[in-house]
Amino acid sequence: MFTSRIESLHILEAACWQELERAASDRQHAWRLMTLATVNGDEADARTIVLREAHRASQSLVFYSDARAGKVRQIEQQPKGTLVMWSSELGWQLRLRVRMQVATSGADVTSRWAQVRLTSAAADYLAGAAPGSALSPLVPERATREHFAVVTAQVQSLDWMELHPDGHRRALFEASQGTWVQP
Structure with missing residues (x-):
């Protein structure tokens, strides 16, 4: 948490990445759960994902998915997306335009x-069904790691x-x- 307002753009960008890196390892950080918006045909589609890794040096974020999930098909068809997060503690909203690879x-x-x-x-990725x-009839079979x-989301722009x-x-x-820029 920052005790005073940041005035330098350089320091602000570093602070955003510091918070993203912290969110990847701190389950209580508000940015750990973020909204991912993708394109589904001619419509937007959004869902919550869990931030697993943040790498300032490469300007990239990592999250996991079941390979059979709709978001994976959407990313493969259109790799551009937006990640949105809010922290009431910081009073910060972050929107990241990203290019993703599965x-x-x-x-x-x-x-x-x-x-x-x-x-x-691990159970999130081992379900027998996509x-x-x-789920009718319910089949409790377990899949393997192939799902x-x-x-990896390569950050193209960061809007704070x-x-x-x-x-x-x-x-x-x-x-x-x-x-x-004007808020």
């Missing part, structure tokens, strides 16, 4: 699965807004260039 195999997926499979979250499919997908009693502020960061 991986279902390879060393990165295998190493992440090795960690996830030891947790209760997300959103009808575990790692989604602060809601504050002394005045709202907004800044836009694109290609490491920050600009103050």
Whole structure:
């Protein structure tokens, strides 16, 4: 938590990434759960995802999905999306325009699965039926790791807004260039 308002765009961008990195490891951080908006045909589609990793150096975020989920098909058809998060503690909203890539195999997926499979979250990727499919009759079969997908979201722009009693502020960061903009 910041005790005073940040005035420098450079420091502000660093603070946003610091909060994202903290959210990836702190289950209580408001930004750990974020809304992902994708394109589904000619409509928008949104859902909550869990931030698993944030990497300032590569300007990327990582979340997991069942490979059979609608969002994975949507990302494969149109890899652009938006992530939105709000922290009442900070008074900050963050909107990230991202370009996503889905991986279902390879060393990165295998190493992440090795960690996830030891947790209760593993059940999220082991259901016998695909997300959103009808459960009649209910088949309690378990699948294997092939449904575990790692989604990497490359941040294209970061749109920060602060809601504050002394005045709202907004800044836009694109290609490491920050600009103050009208809220």
